[in-house]
Amino acid sequence: MxxxxxxxxxxxxxxxxxxxxxxxxxxxxxxxxxxxxxxxxxxxxxxxxxxxxxxxxxxxxxxxxxxxxxxxxxxxxxxxxxxxxxxxxxxxxxxxxxxxxxxxxxxxxxxxxxxxxxxxxxxxxxxxxxxxxxxxxxxxxxxxxxxxxxxxxxxxxxxxxxxxxxxxxxxxxxxxxxxxxxxxxxxCGCKQDWTSESFVEQTIASLRTKLGNDRVVMALSGGVDSTVAATLVHQAIGANLFCIFVDNGLLRKDEYQQVLDSYLHMGLNIKGVDAKDLFYGALEGLTDPEAKRKAIGKAFIDVFDQESHLIEDVKWLGQGTIYPDVIESVSVKGPSATIKSHHNVGGLPDFMKLKVVEPLNTLFKDEVRAVGKTLGIDPTILGRHPFPGPGLAIRILGDITPEKVAILQEVDAIFIGGLRKWNLYHEVWQAGVMLLPVKSVGVMGDERTYESVVALRAVTSIDGMTADWAHLPYDFLAEVSNDIINRVKGVNRVVYDISSKPPATIEWE
Structure with a gap:
């Protein structure tokens, strides 16, 4: 042991x-x-x-x-x-x-x-x-x-x-x-031999024993945790792992195809599901952030349940749960920080009756990345910023429409692309854009405009519990702002969020 x-x-x-x-x-x-x-x-x-x-x-x-x-x-x-x-x-x-x-x-x-x-x-x-x-x-x-x-x-x-x-x-x-x-x-005399290499070796061996020839279904998000967890399970049981990647219409620009391609290149047995219309329908008319989150969670469960039933004899559900999720879900008198339920696929219902396998539930985030590196996973996936489960839905303040999503995807692509171009992407912990439910007057050429405002958000953090706004160079912000206003029809004003957490949160909803 x-x-x-x-x-x-x-x-x-x-x-x-x-x-x-x-x-x-x-x-x-x-x-x-x-x-x-x-x-x-x-x-x-x-x-x-x-x-x-x-x-x-x-x-x-x-x-x-x-x-x-x-x-x-x-x-x-x-x-x-x-x-x-x-x-x-x-x-x-x-x-x-x-x-x-x-x-x-x-x-x-x-x-x-x-x-x-x-x-x-x-x-x-x-x-x-x-x-x-x-x-x-x-x-x-x-x-x-x-x-x-x-x-x-x-x-x-x-x-x-x-x-x-x-x-x-x-x-x-x-x-x-x-x-x-x-x-x-x-x-205590501990040998100091618990490394990412030893973790990979022991975990794969343990998964082979636990899962045997059983089939496992797993939802992937393109994020670090689910990707590393899926890779471990895949190395243990190969084609008996069935992965599902859902396009909810709320991903970043071109992200669905890019992530799907990267998973296929990794040899994962994955199926992409285009469910944009289902999610847009579920979100129609909703403006309350919690209502949007619940609608997205339910839609995801419906899609995942439907797809998993197309796979015969599935006995296990794979999840990318990590150790902080486990710690924070244990309620004792007074323990650390916030108590929350942990789930990686929106909270699956009891009727699915699948046993759960969580190969990363003893690791912290930085350890997950170290294990991913040992497994040879693409650094662009391991270094990816955290992205909210509800996606762009909680970065569009107010109701959700395909048109608003399209505008935000374009603006977000310019911002994230600019961070990469200026070698700033890895200097920040998380970055994104909020589409605000307000319009402002502007002038383009000789014409008066009345269009949307977007807020850029970039923070530095270790674990997301606290965060400071990233002090990005003025020249970078000027270039990005200019590119957004010139290239994205429907936006005529860009602001930069300089709020820290606390008192603000990283996401606006």
């Missing part, structure tokens, strides 16, 4: 970052709710307790039975996790008179500490806490402090149990990666 680190989630906004830092060390890890985690097995080499928005002083504070893992494997408590262990074992935690939020200087008190080996004498760390540990049990040894926090890090004598008040997983802790390496590789 693959070696792993078990991360218990108490609700911190940083829990996924802990997992990402462990994965960056080529060590597999899993996040589980603090109140629902697996029994220790020999492959679990250590446990990390996350932070939390809660206080250990609260009457209903999240609690875990330490005896299930303490003294059995190494343990690292981060922020709330450190405070919880201190309190449960006889220490005292109080509201701090000197709350720390932000950068602090860590002063190492134990130069022989295995956890802090290699850190500079006054390492910068990131604090985010309102409580502090004021007294510790007799068998606790303080190994680091800050100017205002006496117990910034501790070790329990005669066991590999550590607590730290700061967050090594965030980039503001400049030597956090070294600390994580010390715990995961040195203290």
């Amino acid at each position: 693959t070696e792993q680190i078990l991360i218990l989630d108490f609700g911190s906004q940083y829990t996924q970052l802990i997992a990402r830092r462990v994965r960056e060390l080529n060590v597999y890890c899993e996040i589980h709710p603090y109140n629902n985690f697996p029994e220790l097995t020999p492959n679990i080499k250590g446990v990390i307790l996350s932070g939390s928005p809660c206080s250990v002083r609260d009457e209903d504070a999240p609690y875990v039975d330490l005896e299930k893992f303490r003294k059995i494997v190494p343990v690292l408590g981060v922020c709330y996790g450190a405070q919880l262990m201190a309190q449960l074992l006889g220490g005292e935690v109080k509201a701090s008179q000197h709350r720390e939020y932000g950068r602090a200087r860590l002063e190492i008190d134990d130069e022989d500490s295995s956890l802090l080996a290699g850190l500079s004498a006054t390492s910068q760390v990131w604090m985010s806490h309102g409580d502090t540990i004021v007294t510790i049990p007799d068998n606790f040894n303080i190994i680091a402090s800050t100017e205002s926090v006496k117990v910034a890090a501790y070790k329990i004598a005669d066991e590999l149990t550590y607590g730290i008040q700061f967050h090594p997983e965030v980039t503001h802790s400049t030597e956090g990666k070294q600390l994580m390496y010390n715990f995961v590789a040195k203290i």
